[in-house]
Amino acid sequence: MSRPCSLDSRIRSHFPMLRRQIDGRNVVYLDSAATGLKPACVMEAEHRYNALYTANIHRGRHVLSEEASDAFENARGAIAALIDASPDEVVFLSGATEAINQVAFGLRLDKLSKVLLGDAEHHSNIVPWMHYATVAWCQGNPAGRLDVDHVVRCLAEERPRVFAFSMVSNVTGVVQPAKELCRAAREVGALSVVDVSQAIGHGLVKWRELDADFMAFSGHKMYGPTGIGVLVGKRELLERLMPLRLGGGAVEVVGREGFTLKEVPYRFEAGTPHIAGAIGLGAAARFLSQIGHDALLDHQGALYRGLVEAVREEEHITPICVDGQPSLAIMSLVPSETLRLSAHQIAELLSTRFAIMVRSGHHCAQPMLQVRGIPHGSLRASAGLYTTQAEIAKFGDAIRYTSRLFGDHGGTQCVTAQSLRSRNPRGTTEMVH
Amino acid sequence: MRFGLEPVPWNRLHAAVSVELIDSDTVTLSDNRTGFAIELSGFDRGLDFQDIKDVRLTETLATAGMLDGPSSFGELLRKQAAFKRGLANDDGAERLAERLSYLRSAVPFYEQRSEEYDLSRAGGLEGLPLLRKLELRRSFEQFLPAGLPLAEGLEAGWLEFASTSGTTDERIAAISDMRLSRVPSAYRAFWNLEDDLPNGRTGVLTTPVCSSTACSVTSRNRGDRLTHGSVLFFRSLPDPFRATRDDVREFIDELGEFAPAVLLGNPVYLHWYARRAEEFGLDVPSVPLILSSYQFMATVQARRITDLYGGPVYNTYTATELGGCQIAVQCAAGHWHVRADHCLIEFLRGGHAAEAGELAAIVVTTLAGEVFPLVRYAVGDLGSRSLVLIDCMHSEWPTIEFHGRMKDVLKFGNKIISTVDLDHVVSKVAGIEFYQCFQIDDTHMVIDVIPALGFSFSRRALASGVREASGAEQVEVREVQALSLEASMKICHTKGGPDVTAVFLGQPH
Numbered sequence: 035m036s037r038p039c040s041l042d043s044r045i046r047s048h049f050p051m052l053r054r055q056i057d058g059r060n061v062v063y064l065d066s067a068a069t070g071l072k073p074a075c076v077m078e079a080e081h082r083y084n085a086l087y088t089a090n091i092h093r094g095r096h097v098l099s100e101e102a103s104d105a106f107e108n109a110r111g112a113i114a115a116l117i118d119a120s121p122d123e124v125v126f127l128s129g130a131t132e133a134i135n136q137v138a139f140g141l142r143l144d145k146l147s148k149v150l151l152g153d154a155e156h157h158s159n160i161v162p163w164m165h166y167a168t169v170a171w172c173q174g175n176p177a178g179r180l181d182v183d184h185v186v187r188c189l190a191e192e193r194p195r196v197f198a199f200s201m202v203s204n205v206t207g208v209v210q211p212a213k214e215l216c217r218a219a220r221e222v223g224a225l226s227v228v229d230v231s232q233a234i235g236h237g238l239v240k241w242r243e244l245d246a247d248f249m250a251f252s253g254h255k256m257y258g259p260t261g262i263g264v265l266v267g268k269r270e271l272l273e274r275l276m277p278l279r280l281g282g283g284a285v286e287v288v289g290r291e292g293f294t295l296k297e298v299p300y301r302f303e304a305g306t307p308h309i310a311g312a313i314g315l316g317a318a319a320r321f322l323s324q325i326g327h328d329a330l331l332d333h334q335g336a337l338y339r340g341l342v343e344a345v346r347e348e349e350h351i352t353p354i355c356v357d358g359q360p361s362l363a364i365m366s367l368v369p370s371e372t373l374r375l376s377a378h379q380i381a382e383l384l385s386t387r388f389a390i391m392v393r394s395g396h397h398c399a400q401p402m403l404q405v406r407g408i409p410h411g412s413l414r415a416s417a418g419l420y421t422t423q424a425e426i427a428k429f430g431d432a433i434r435y436t437s438r439l440f441g442d443h444g445g446t447q448c449v450t451a452q453s454l455r456s457r458n459p460r461g462t463t464e465m466v467h
Numbered sequence: 468m469r470f471g472l473e474p475v476p477w478n479r480l481h482a483a484v485s486v487e488l489i490d491s492d493t494v495t496l497s498d499n500r501t502g503f504a505i506e507l508s509g510f511d512r513g514l515d516f517q518d519i520k521d522v523r524l525t526e527t528l529a530t531a532g533m534l535d536g537p538s539s540f541g542e543l544l545r546k547q548a549a550f551k552r553g554l555a556n557d558d559g560a561e562r563l564a565e566r567l568s569y570l571r572s573a574v575p576f577y578e579q580r581s582e583e584y585d586l587s588r589a590g591g592l593e594g595l596p597l598l599r600k601l602e603l604r605r606s607f608e609q610f611l612p613a614g615l616p617l618a619e620g621l622e623a624g625w626l627e628f629a630s631t632s633g634t635t636d637e638r639i640a641a642i643s644d645m646r647l648s649r650v651p652s653a654y655r656a657f658w659n660l661e662d663d664l665p666n667g668r669t670g671v672l673t674t675p676v677c678s679s680t681a682c683s684v685t686s687r688n689r690g691d692r693l694t695h696g697s698v699l700f701f702r703s704l705p706d707p708f709r710a711t712r713d714d715v716r717e718f719i720d721e722l723g724e725f726a727p728a729v730l731l732g733n734p735v736y737l738h739w740y741a742r743r744a745e746e747f748g749l750d751v752p753s754v755p756l757i758l759s760s761y762q763f764m765a766t767v768q769a770r771r772i773t774d775l776y777g778g779p780v781y782n783t784y785t786a787t788e789l790g791g792c793q794i795a796v797q798c799a800a801g802h803w804h805v806r807a808d809h810c811l812i813e814f815l816r817g818g819h820a821a822e823a824g825e826l827a828a829i830v831v832t833t834l835a836g837e838v839f840p841l842v843r844y845a846v847g848d849l850g851s852r853s854l855v856l857i858d859c860m861h862s863e864w865p866t867i868e869f870h871g872r873m874k875d876v877l878k879f880g881n882k883i884i885s886t887v888d889l890d891h892v893v894s895k896v897a898g899i900e901f902y903q904c905f906q907i908d909d910t911h912m913v914i915d916v917i918p919a920l921g922f923s924f925s926r927r928a929l930a931s932g933v934r935e936a937s938g939a940e941q942v943e944v945r946e947v948q949a950l951s952l953e954a955s956m957k958i959c960h961t962k963g964g965p966d967v968t969a970v971f972l973g974q975p976h
Contacts, residue, residue: 374622
């Protein structure tokens with residue numbers, strides 16, 4: 035596996051998808067919050083398993099089974115190393131959604147059990163709690179950071195069993211004071227469950243430092259395969275958690291009268307797992323480890339500033355964000371009533387006209403958007419480690435194009451690419467074509 | 468002497484023709500028997516239409532069937548059709564030249580290519596460049612005329628942002644002019660409707676991604692799906708074949724309550740929903756007029772939709788990127804007529820004009836509306852020029868045969884089989900209600916069939932008919948519960964054949 039370079043444009047050579055062109059234009063992929071592109075090493079790792087040592091894991095004595103088992107456990111180790119956890123704290127599941135469901139189920143909650151949530155959560159960190167328990171909301175500015183003092187007051191008032199929150203909002207990119215929030219939960223005896231899906235690929239997640247009780251993330255958000263994810267939990271808590279899925283692979287002994295479970299983490303991994311996916315995820319973890327947390331985080335910070343700058347003077351489409359708060363390079367924009375297109379239509383136009391891929395809709399965060407009075411959804415641009423400032427600038431140009439063409443300026447507008455270049459206040463020579 | 472037969476003055480206007488003064492020297496003469504009207508300029512106010520002295524005028528009016536005298540209704544229609552065709556031929560070339568002149572001065576895409584789109588330099592329409600989807604994507608804003616009040620039009624609703632669904636090479640964003648009529652003039656006579664439509668309401672049933680209001684058409688809230696107070700999008704499902712009893716009941720109830728005069732829809736969705744209603748014992752409300760759009764309507768579908776909804780169903784043919792123009796529409800006799808008021812079409816085979824009846828690529832030049840005007844746009848469909856002359860309300864509009872999408876053809880050996888070719892064969896086998904044909908390889912085809920309720924069908928008859936028509940060596944027939952959907956959520960009837968673009972357009976794709 036070739037060693038990834040530092041986070042400059044050469045890192046892009048590791049991502050084959052970036053060679054894709056549509057209508058002769060390079061694809062500008064700004065949807066990494068939905069799923070990250072996969073580096074060649076991840077695809078290679080999955081391919082090697084499928085081509086060279088396909089076998090089931092943990093139960094075979096033949097050499098291929100041992101190779102597969104080793105690779106699977108090495109992947110677990112690589113992930114643990116990335117996040118500063120022990121391998122026995124790392125459970126392979128299908129994704130963050132299953133991981134949160136596992137915790138919600140495994141804690142044996144009931145409708146008398148209260149779970150406190152922030153009001154900017156992803157549906158996967160809302161719905162399981164609604165199903166298994168009773169949800170209380172810690173209302174604040176859903177676009178902004180949770181205020182620790184406010185959360186402390188909410189915790190004191192609600193006395194929940196669980197406090198669940200996302201380390202990074204998938205809508206605004208805002209980074210929560212996660213360590214402080216976990217401490218606040220601990221101080222009132224509540225368990226902390228942190229969804230780190232949007233954080234895991236950007237150098238923010240250090241399990242020991244975070245000191246949460248449970249943590250969940252999806253592999254495909256950290257440039258790994260889809261269909262694989264991780265639940266991380268303190269060992270003593272995992273040992274008390276009831277597995278959501280039971281069956282072969284999770285049990286030690288099965289007799290006519292009952293069964294005994296395997297040790298943590300295996301008791302949560304019933305059935306044949308997504309072996310290739312786990313191995314691929316291990317490769318993704320190594321890839322990120324070689325780049326390093328600081329470089330990943332710095333890159334996101336620079337791109338976020340680029341996004342802010344790119345849309346700063348726009349009157350017809352405005353970002354959902356709060357100035358001055360730490361954020362990753364995820365930005366949601368809402369078209370105003372003076373822009374005669376919906377978020378969906380803007381996304382379609384950017385895709386067909388400029389080969390720029392952004393997401394539109396509710397981003398699985400309907401409560402947040404409802405509170406903000408955004409019933410029809412927003413446009414979201416999100417950067418990955420391969421995103422460049424030039425791509426951010428192209429996005430800004432495309433937003434300006436859309437705004438000039440479809441915005442109500444009180445007169446007629448018809449903007450050609452040529453006239454757009456001359457109006458660009460930043461004087462970039464990058465042509466929107 | 469002839470008893471009771473008085474000689475009819477040869478120069479008297481027929482009683483059914485009304486005269487309307489437009490301005491000081493222009494009148495409109497409207498034949499109330501047929502709806503046909505002509506405008507006369509240079510009108511002399513002293514003219515007595517009961518005793519026309521001007522010989523040239525009487526000749527013209529006689530040709531237009533507007534003078535008094537014995538003549539059957541059929542003869543009248545033929546006379547007026549011939550007159551209209553004459554007018555169309557005369558001004559067709561003029562219209563095109565005027566259109567191009569306008570485009571070269573007002574629409575940036577053509578302005579920037581003024582020499583390429585000069586008709587006289589190009590030697591005629593065939594010499595102008597072909598336009599492809601790629602160019603529409605890359606040059607979106609260049610197809611909007613200078614000075615177009617885009618934001619205002621979108622706000623007021625006379626312009627609409629539209630995008631096509633489907634695969635990457637099919638996707639286009641465009642602007643539609645909603646003021647262009649989706650219904651041909653004199654539609655009542657054109658479609659043999661006995662009565663006027665009872666109201667101005669239109670119900671629409673299509674795929675969730677077929678409309679620019681994609682978000683709303685899946686909403687359970689009826690208010691979200693009602694636009695302008697008169698167009699209701701029925702709630703669309705990602706997979707119509709998974710529609711539950713409650714889904715179907717909701718559609719039936721809304722259809723009954725909204726009672727649209729016109730039901731516009733994807734024919735497979737229309738058919739399937741009504742069939743499921745039948746299965747569930749729900750009465751399907753009658754609809755005075757059904758217009759099929761969005762995709763090809765199979766013969767069996769046309770029959771069943773008429774049976775199930777109690778009203779006639781006619782095909783309409785348009786494309787999202789045509790700026791609101793319609794390409795063709797089916798008359799009451801079932802023939803496709805080009806909407807000559809909206810566009811001009813050509814048929815190309817090997818990049819050159821095809822013979823009448825020869826399967827060819829349809830190339831469209833829009834003549835109506837100002838947004839997104841397209842010249843020689845390869846719309847991606849196949850058809851053929853027809854020489855059939857029909858005595859219908861718009862017999863002056865050329866007739867065509869529509870054959871389906873180019874990408875949906877099947878090809879075995881040198882034989883290209885269009886969707887319509889195959890439909891002709893399948894429609895002859897009794898007991899089939901839905902079908903899909905997949906070309907697997909050069910010799911093998913699979914046909915999935917959903918039989919009609921309570922019926923069986925002959926697999927042997929189907930397989931042998933299709934084998935003979937297509938040249939496929941092996942035809943496998945399967946009975947299924949549902950058909951597979953495209954990325955666009957439409958249901959194509961034939962798929963899997965090779966790319967035949969070069970065969971028709973004569974250039975690398």
